[in-house]
């Protein structure tokens with residue numbers, strides 16, 4: 001096994017694809033026995049892995065370090081933007097009957113379920129484009145987390161064999177999350193439910209199954225029906241920020257004694273409930289007291305920015321007050337429509353950045369750097385923010401005789 005993996009890694013150079021395929025085949029043969037022990041019949045294993053080839057690009061992603069540190073307000077600006085709020089409200093209306101039955105069964109409210117759906121897969125519009133079996137098989141045969149990915153591969157094969165899913169066109173993120181809920185296969189196996197009653201747990205094609213499975217996940221993570229996830233607060237001058245953090249829980253009365261109020265100045269409710277203080281941008285930024293349900297949301301993706309995005313989107317979907325305290329920046333983040341607008345302005349100035357798809361990649365960042373330098377904006381860091389957008393809008397455009405900047 002170890003030898004096969006090494007051989008595979010060594011052979012992944014494009015010139016050695018025949019060797020790579022041989023090493024991969026050898027690895028699959030080894031996995032076939034392991035899969036059988038894990039409950040995947042060999043015939044099913046063969047049927048689903050017969051035509052697979054390795055995809056070296058997922059191994060690069062496994063070890064990739066983020067190129068940029070994204071400020072939390074940039075994450076949130078894209079995840080909780082006007083488009084996602086408007087579409088979320090549409091989804092609440094369109095699936096109202098299903099969401100009502102989901103709440104009856106799992107005690108999770110429609111706005112929360114739809115907010116998770118919106119952040120995870122943009123309401124089923126973004127599932128990931130990588131062939132799922134190929135990615136998981138590659139990661140099972142090389143790289144630093146083979147045993148983890150083997151478990152995920154076997155879980156997926158069992159789901160396919162059971163008829164829950166169709167292998168046809170099955171795609172997801174490079175790491176194996178897929179479908180409306182972006183579950184990993186092992187989570188899918190544990191949590192997914194058949195809510196439309198067709199006998200299959202299908203989180204790719206059935207929105208009812210997906211919404212119910214999301215609620216089931218939150219319920220199993222300790223969701224308390226009828227409780228909010230948390231609420232925005234204000235901290236007093238000179239507050240000891242070392243008390244903040246999701247795991248640092250205190251009674252609401254304790255926070256109140258320390259001078260914390262609701263953001264509108266009203267006292268924090270004097271309930272016998274524990275809460276954590278969130279200060280994702282430090283004392284100068286917005287503050288929230290997060291209750292038990294925030295932890296349930298957090299468990300979905302184990303990232304503070306993601307959990308906060310879901311929580312804040314759910315507030316928007318239930319018409320709760322939007323965030324009051326601004327982020328501590330003079331250059332706020334952009335929603336996806338504004339990112340596309342920025343890209344169209346860059347294209348109009350002659351930057352060859354491809355399509356204005358709202359995704360800020362290397363080409364867009366490079367073009368922004370060029371424009372920041374031309375306009376004397378500091379720092380010229382390639383970040384897609386409000387300042388560069390405003391500076392490029394027509395009212396700010398340089399005289400027409402200035403030649404556009406090429407790439």
Ligand code: CA
Pocket residue numbers: 193194195196197198199200201202206209
């Ligand atoms: Ca179903």
